[in-house]
Amino acid sequence: MFGYVRPRIDVLAAEEMDAYRAAYCGLCRALGKQYGFRARFLVNYDMTFLYLLRSGVRVRAEAASCWCPARGCGRKVCTLDPDGYETVTACTVILCVEKLRDNLRDEGFLRSLPYRFLRLLYRRAYKKAARRLPAFAALTTEQLERLRTLEAAQSPSIDATADAFARIVAGCVADLEDPALRRPMEQVLYQTGRFLYLADALDDLREDCKHEAYNPLRFRFAPNQGELSEQELDYLTQLTDSSVNLAGAALALLPLQTCDRLLENTVYLGFPAVFAAVRAHKFRAKAGLAGIGRRSAKDGNTPKGETE
Template sequence: MGRQYGIFARFTLSYDFTFLAILSMAFQKTAPDFSKIRCLINPLKKCSACRQNGVTERIASQAMITLYHKCRDQLLDENWLARLPVSLSFPFVRWCWQKARQKEPQYDCFAADMMQNQQLAESRLSGPDPAAEPTAHFLSQICETLSDDPDQKRVLARFGYLLGRYIYLSDALDDLEKDAKKHRFNPFLQRYTVSELKSVSYSPAVESIHGTIAELEKAFSLLNLNDWQPIAENIVYYGLKQSLQNILRKKEKIA
């Protein structure tokens, strides 16, 4: 990301796009390059890096496009104080987006459609299932493009759909109290109050997310990720559940 979009772009990298890079490299016919590089935060320390021509560049562009659309959404939704950091960084983000969309025009269209559909779902005060649909459909489209094999493409589309659903619902659960306090949309608050959800240990949200993880694991078991299988298994079988538990533990501390 730093090579293409400048040193500050490196600080925007998320686990979501790291995982997407892993998935993408798993379906390449050539092996990636591994090397030791200086840590950006601590230049005295060397760390392992993995790079594959075409893949890492594409994922970096997609990450910057996604960041741009999220920043645009934040500029519309947040109060002026919350908008201030986004407003200050937006010229840089917009410059990155203009460069990235030339390389990934289809991804930019997918991302723009997702944001538009998300705004529509929220304006209709949708519940968890329809509210999660735009993100789920978006990741389904993206993951489907990672392989040329017809069978794997179908599985990837299903896997991406469920991964997008998991990400959206987990974020909604994590932001529950904050959204209620700021009177912002949250799909779980369309049927329940925060107090009602707390009284049942957030079970409607947790059960929905657990069901999504179970279906996601079934789809994942049909993927052939070659040498990347162990890393991906650790993320899917352990990381997703652990992330949910971290959200619930955080809520216990603030209860």
């Protein structure tokens, strides 16, 4: 989970912002109800997008005021849609635990200790989620294995590595039976996965060059001290713009009843804004986030903290 999938909330209408918040808090609540309190910490923007995409083709679920642990005694409006959230929560748990496993493999014994502890903490939740979505759990394991093979071979192909990750993300809607819904959603998520992988690769490039860790951009472009030239960055921007356009075109084929603007905002404005921030090395710096996923501090409308 990277937290790269977020709308440009500075141009969101108030009711769309409310719907986004309610979906986010609803996911947090559903994780707690289905996988126990600790699973609430896995809530993130990326999976909120998945919920909005899956539920956008249905009539909007009702929302109610719910207890919010991040606020202590406070309450927040959240979407009540247990059936709609069922697959999304299972995907969230599987992806987060697989991410922990991946981090665990990349680190030495001492540095991997926190990941080992967290994996232990979410073991039961993972088993439950994998029982609910066995095909998705198998696909994730298989594609991560493929990714590791490519990494071990130090593959310079950004397409091949991004494809492995994108297939995992697209697998989040493989359970849908109607091809008129499944095919466009798979394409939206495939391109989202491709975008995520490229954005994350660029974000980590400096660190990876410093530690001589695998990064497809290192082998594709041979950067100078972790920096790509302007021409290479422009080319990468073209690649991500293409993914954005293809995801947007796929979105247009969905019979969206709700959240269409919110989803379009995330794809057409959120993705390029995030990539521009990553390109300018401002994504990690909180100060640079205004207008990407949060309103500026003076608005006082920042959504509650997310897992990144």
